Amino acid sequence: MSKDQASAIHPARSAAIDSWDFETDVAIVGYGGAGSCAAIEASDAGARVMLFEASSDSGGSTALSSAEIYMGGNGGTRVQRACGYEDSSEDMFNFLMACQGPQADEAKIRTYVDNSLDHFNWLVDKGVPFKDSEYKERAIMSLTDDCLLFTGNEKAWPFREIAKPCPRGHNLYIEGDNGGPLFMKIMSENVSKRDIDVHFETRALRLVTDEEHNVVGLVIRQNKQEKTVRAHKGVVLCAGGFVMNEAMLKRYAPFLLKGNAPTGNPGDTGSGILMGLGVGAAAINMHEGFVSLPFYPPASLTYGIFVNDRGQRFISEDGYHGRIGYYSLTQDSDRIYLIFSAEDFASYQQGNYLGADIAGTGETIEELESELGLPAGNLVHTIEFYNEHAAAGEDPQFRKSKEWLKPMAAPYAALDCTPGRGVFVPMFTLGGLDTLPSGEVLSADGSIIPGLYAAGRTTAGLPRRAQGYASGMSVGDATFFGRLAGIAAASHTS
């Protein structure tokens, strides 16, 4: 641990600061999706804004992502309506609540849903382009310039019975998986157009508090020197998550270490969370994260079944890749196999991210079962039971949707999808500072910490767990609640 990190936990005290190197109204830490949106809104609300970024350019983890944005409800965004979807806010709300399970933050979900159409329009107004078209394949992101996509578990049971399925993932109008860089280019142009004082290669070291525990500023390091920043209205922490901090992962989210591909930027070291903890903030949902087994495309593999080393199915295969990743990682099983009919394998080599090897093949199920070393007779039953009901368009065990049900025909093959055996298992953190929808940070006793705001993966935001994740939830959360944090900070009077 560097000296900077070790000293981040305790705030500096304003009484010990004779003069400030910088003065502003709102000081924002981190220039990614959340920080840029916070800066734009705080500036548009009339506040002086300083933006501090540790690296030498804007972008954060948002620029590295696909920048899908989860939006809808309110009768539908312009794109949803153009594609024939009349999305309802209640459906979107009920869906999001079910996704997050016992960890759901109802106030955040309600605020997010009620303002989702406004958020779409705000992004469009800022220059973010969305084509009025739908990408209809089952995929992780749009690989064309088409916009709208089912990005989560909307059509999978039990979600499809809780809320009418509607696609809400909005991909930017750009060919291929290039939404992130474009999104951050546009946001950065918006920041540049405004009177926002941006400091690159500047690391936030610690917060500054007064005698009443109000956050009144920030200590930064710039050109090898420590400098003080007085933030008259507030500090907004948008410094990312902690997926790049292995010690912190081990301590707070050891489960995530089952993944092998930390997804984020090198600045995702948890520094914003530590700064918050140092002033008594609560960090919640810290054990949770996004994990995934990205086994589609090709979508045809969805006709297959996942089984554990007991030859049992354990999840409906038509769910989101993160949901299937979560259930695979928690199976308490030495092996996870995706078993499918050879006829559905055709395009596997093209475009698949998972990198799973063939673990066995068989002209009969018995042959495959034996080759995989599964308990004799159980895989046979699992597939016969599955096939018999699939032929009738039913899945009484896991309620896979009819669209993906057909009897599996010989010959069969199995992909070894076991985490830790060569497959790609991306992960990132979903725990962080507990905030109100406004971005105000809550202390461990539930009170508001005056002058402190946070958004993005520095917070426990709207997305709370892999089994209910949908692509677009994190960038959606970071940009939307980043905006609210900027607005709230700008209006704060100390």
Add this chain to the structure above:
Amino acid sequence: MSKDQASAIHPARSAAIDSWDFETDVAIVGYGGAGSCAAIEASDAGARVMLFEASSDSGGSTALSSAEIYMGGNGGTRVQRACGYEDSSEDMFNFLMACQGPQADEAKIRTYVDNSLDHFNWLVDKGVPFKDSEYKERAIMSLTDDCLLFTGNEKAWPFREIAKPCPRGHNLYIEGDNGGPLFMKIMSENVSKRDIDVHFETRALRLVTDEEHNVVGLVIRQNKQEKTVRAHKGVVLCAGGFVMNEAMLKRYAPFLLKGNAPTGNPGDTGSGILMGLGVGAAAINMHEGFVSLPFYPPASLTYGIFVNDRGQRFISEDGYHGRIGYYSLTQDSDRIYLIFSAEDFASYQQGNYLGADIAGTGETIEELESELGLPAGNLVHTIEFYNEHAAAGEDPQFRKSKEWLKPMAAPYAALDCTPGRGVFVPMFTLGGLDTLPSGEVLSADGSIIPGLYAAGRTTAGLPRRAQGYASGMSVGDATFFGRLAGIAAASHTS
């Protein structure tokens, strides 16, 4: 939230305290298992000790428990050896590591194991009686005055292959489930014999820190007045967990709310954890807790099988009740059934804690399956597959031990063990302050907070999760690491 709780998060500053109402070397918060052991050891190390307890008597949650204590290794305790067990430290270490999974704290486990025999002898020296005898039934605690019991998953797969099974749960020499009150009576007598200044009906409100963030004292409330305590050597937080604080459970451990019987004393409100957080301490493992489906005794139900609403088995039924509780609560299933042959039901009404109702019966499996509304054909397969292999003394899916394998014979019955449908699901928290084995509290950046110590359920101790829990781990952890915290605080020089 009371005003006291709301103000607990920020420490008082020593510079603002003109004179102290009390002065001592070591101030201990909480007079349960951890606090009493910390007080005795700190006193025996020559420190002046003050002990603050919010209620009007000693006891804490330890007095409400069975006070089983998990001990062994080092060739065996006196009781283990008398009962013919030569326990090895490596077996005990490997077992405990496997139990805690990715959350295991290796340093704590190593220290606990290496000193386990010493701890047994220390307890005996303090007057804690253990009979040199074994309770041989599969049970939650000894219901006679016998001592030694298998209290965890020692004999269940995969643990039995990781470490040679050995019973390590030590019950006190007293008839029935009365170990807790006796244990705390003995510890309280030991405290009384020493020059330890005990203050009942005294609530610890917040810590006191100096300008360098050292913990130097405590603010308490006594007789409706706030008073200050200078602790020259250290403060030891032994204030219990947070299972009685519903807001904190909802925030940090929403999963535990699937339980319906908070197990602890009314003071388990998380106040010690909040005080630690207020000075920058890390709270880890906060989402985890003990949960259980205490379905035995009668042990004969272990011949049955647990299934989910898909008719699948999901865990070996010979495991610890907490392990089976954990897997039941995480099944993502509308129902959890324990299915058994009527011949194993005989004694169910007597001595069972679970309170599950009969959900269905059948002269045939088909009849039972239909009565339970399970997908037709799958329970039939599950039981036929199970029976076929059980007849050969094998369980290729879950590796239940031979001792509990026999084909299930008609007629059959099912108990509805679904959490939330009337069954008793006890729970308590296993998250808290991150400490070194010495009890020194670690800040969120990994540094030691000088002057602050903690033990028991205020900390993330040795036991970390329900699926690897064994009865005796929590009182074992609290008493052993309470002692170390008392010793470390007494030797601290500020």
